[in-house]
Amino acid sequence: MIRVDRSRKCPRTKKKIYPKGNWKKLASSATRKANKEKGKHQADRSVYRHKNLLAALKKLFFGKCAYCERKLNNLGVDVEHFRPGKKPKEEKGKHNGYYWLIYKWENLYYSCEDCNRVRKAKSEYDDEFNKSNYVFGKGCSFKLGKGGVRAKKPKDSLAKEKALLIDPCKENPGRYIRFGADLKPSAIAGNQRGNYTIKTLGLDHSLYVRSRKSTYETVKRLLNQYKQAKLAKNKLALRHAKTNLKKMLNPRCEHNALVQNMLADPIMFGVNLDPVNIK
Numbered sequence: 001m002i003r004v005d006r007s008r009k010c011p012r013t014k015k016k017i018y019p020k021g022n023w024k025k026l027a028s029s030a031t032r033k034a035n036k037e038k039g040k041h042q043a044d045r046s047v048y049r050h051k052n053l054l055a056a057l058k059k060l061f062f063g064k065c066a067y068c069e070r071k072l073n074n075l076g077v078d079v080e081h082f083r084p085g086k087k088p089k090e091e092k093g094k095h096n097g098y099y100w101l102i103y104k105w106e107n108l109y110y111s112c113e114d115c116n117r118v119r120k121a122k123s124e125y126d127d128e129f130n131k132s133n134y135v136f137g138k139g140c141s142f143k144l145g146k147g148g149v150r151a152k153k154p155k156d157s158l159a160k161e162k163a164l165l166i167d168p169c170k171e172n173p174g175r176y177i178r179f180g181a182d183l184k185p186s187a188i189a190g191n192q193r194g195n196y197t198i199k200t201l202g203l204d205h206s207l208y209v210r211s212r213k214s215t216y217e218t219v220k221r222l223l224n225q226y227k228q229a230k231l232a233k234n235k236l237a238l239r240h241a242k243t244n245l246k247k248m249l250n251p252r253c254e255h256n257a258l259v260q261n262m263l264a265d266p267i268m269f270g271v272n273l274d275p276v277n278i279k
């Protein structure tokens with residue numbers, strides 16, 4: 001997971017990324033309806049899965065899932081509600097879901113089906129989790145931290161919730177989560193938000209670990225080339241390796257967070273090299 005700046009401007013139009021056409025109008029009208037109906041509101045797919053919205057989300061999130069950073073070209077695409085439209089799983093009291101945020105641009109994220117939907121480990125994944133009935137995928141999970149106050153209506157503060165799920169549009173996930181040599185994420189110093197985010201989305205599932213392998217192998221090969229060029233004092237080869245490593249840091253590439261971790265600590269990933277600083 002990497003930070004995605006929602007105020008980023010499109011380099012071509014110089015404007016903030018936002019759904020084109022009449023989506024804003026459709027979203028406002030659907031929100032008015034939701035605010036009247038509250039918990040009884042049936043989310044309107046024609047608005048929250050509108051093609052203009054999907055196109056804007058794809059651009060904003062570089063065509064990758066906001067959480068697992070896999071490219072969604074060949075995977076099912078979901079529009080994920082960061083705060084769920086239905087009652088949050090952890091909410092014990094009465095709650096109508098975050099009905100007022102169902103069509104709000106800031107609450108909508110580009111996501112794969114595996115991160116967004118609740119999944120039980122299936123035999124097709126053929127991994128260790130099958131034995132433990134590992135359940136992953138966000139669904140309606142949205143747990144609050146200690147002292148957090150649940151927002152129940154449009155005017156309630158979202159900041160006061162102290163949400164545990166790391167928000168890639170508001171903070172740098174790299175402060176909470178890092179990857180190890182086994183390509184699994186872990187919470188830095190065991191922090192609660194990192195742990196909750198990994199567990200809730202299932203980011204340590206072998207499904208994702210497998211997907212990270214090709215990025216890992218490419219970066220490891222480039223780090224070794226960088227190391228050899230440095231030892232041989234071959235400036236041309238060094239520049240070449242640096243250019244290629246820089247390309248891997250392009251947010252359009254998969255698994256940027258892993259690449260950042262590998263450059264910051266090559267030894268951890270099996271390359272005897274000081275941290276590599278690519279400018």
Ligand SMILES: [Zn+2]
Nearest residue numbers: 065068112115
């Ligand atoms: Zn995902």
